[in-house]
Amino acid sequence: MTQPSDKALVPFVSVDHMMRLIHHIGIEPMLRGLADYIEADFKRWELFDKTPRVASHSAEGVIELMPTSDGEVYGFKYVNGHPKNTAEGLQTVTAFGLLADVGNGYPVLLSEMTILTAMRTAATSAMVAKHLAPKGADTMAMIGNGAQSEFQTLAMKAICGLKSVRLYDTDPAATAKCAANLAGHGLNVVACDTPEDAIQGAQILTTCTADKQYATILTDNMVGAGVHINAIGGDCPGKTELAPAILHRSDIFVEFPPQTRIEGEIQQLAPDHPVTELWQVITGAAAGRTSDRQITLFDSVGFAIEDFSALRYLRDQLPATGLYHPLDLLADPDDPRDLFGMVQRAAS
């Protein structure tokens, strides 16, 4: 058997490699690194090829492909969303992703992205909160204590200087799990019995629940002036977390309007309801928070460029860490026209 050439071998970051990378770098430095790459790509937002994700819906959930390109590098993520998976002991969301060279179309990185998606979603939330949350915000209500809750919390600590988190979940076991995981990370962690209790004193309200239906995690009378809402869980048609009245009182910031209007909280609003694109806040072209009384709302659905940034960050960590292995993914005959000959010679 002839050995494949270097071009045929694609660096692959497994789940095991990803976990080792997080420990090698440290989770907070890695969240900061990811946020820096994401912010850099938001600053050059206009040059990206932006396509709404390609979704295949079924009764049980959705499978999506999220491609983008900056003209030199192409990236895409495969991701599913199946709310009922948890009851069967499976992840609601699993993902993997890829980078390729636009010039020749050859993949240059394949990676697990279940963990990396949780990391980039948290890094994005915190990078946005850095721009929109009120000055001095140091307390967050974390409503929904599932798989993303610890990542969200640590990103807010690493990037926004969060000191306290107030946890609430309809399932007290999820809150106990989240509180136990956050112990020893230098935060004041408070487990709360009601969402009303959780939001006491919090300047940042993060909602991250997984029901695939119109839900009302936050009602209008719970949300006071001057807070920043980080709405993570409303991310597909029919799935929202906030009462419409809250949306009407908020200044709403989104990643990519054509996608958010279908998938985000604002699917509850008129299609021409004004929203601000985050990249314009980050470049200074649009205003972010303009008063202490304002409610800012990040209607997060996750966009392909954030995955692209995360894969770009990951790729840049590989040479120094070696935390990958080469995958024999691409056929690469010595003579590119002789694919058949390569197959034939493999018989010997």
Add this chain to the structure above:
Amino acid sequence: MTQPSDKALVPFVSVDHMMRLIHHIGIEPMLRGLADYIEADFKRWELFDKTPRVASHSAEGVIELMPTSDGEVYGFKYVNGHPKNTAEGLQTVTAFGLLADVGNGYPVLLSEMTILTAMRTAATSAMVAKHLAPKGADTMAMIGNGAQSEFQTLAMKAICGLKSVRLYDTDPAATAKCAANLAGHGLNVVACDTPEDAIQGAQILTTCTADKQYATILTDNMVGAGVHINAIGGDCPGKTELAPAILHRSDIFVEFPPQTRIEGEIQQLAPDHPVTELWQVITGAAAGRTSDRQITLFDSVGFAIEDFSALRYLRDQLPATGLYHPLDLLADPDDPRDLFGMVQRAAS
């Protein structure tokens, strides 16, 4: 380090595995097996989720994602097309693909598809020729002797009973390579100096060239009555191989009209030029060849369902052959809500 669970491990078929599988099964039996799976999926064409491929175009080429689903299984292929790659010693087309369970969104198979795409493209061409070529067709002109030419030829032998192939390429070295590779496969192989010579006595004309521009591989006066044209190479906007006059004399059969009108030979025709969908010929709902004098034309661009069929065939070969290895692609914590805890415990 805890070991990942079975659910986290996705069977991966490398290039090496794929080559061994071809030799284990035999290339002609495998082409017949693929054609059977493709034909079976054309028969249930209507139930598939059909999306035009999602293309990212650049000056150098295109990167595409081709998803589909039959409601129980989801599949997609990543494929690039970069005509200039050959000059740099790279494949024009590389690909990989994936199947997933629609019910929970978990991937169940990842495979190289550079070789498998050549196999499925050839199997599709031959399956279509079985339905459309004139009775007793046993001679093919193979115009373009690149990476797909031997696969096309052997599929026509395995599925349609081809006895002779007449080779032509603008580069005589490509023809010599193809002829050498086909030696010993039980075919009469004739190397020709001109395309006019190659089509002498051929009832099947296959064009498979790689130029990304409007080319005229076959001119009108070269094509006589009663032939079947298997047009493979015209497969992206701006890339065609046949003179428009030939199209006007032919009955044209296509995979998925919305895609073929953009990418196929028929991009040269009016958008309402009549075409027949192949699945209707295969189910008997539409006529195929109706006379000995008719020119039938398969305007092949490749559709996601063919890749789905090929991956389905591949998956069914794995239990008996063991020609795969389990890839640690999916994070799968014992408690699905405890992704962070899994990462944290990996430190020890």
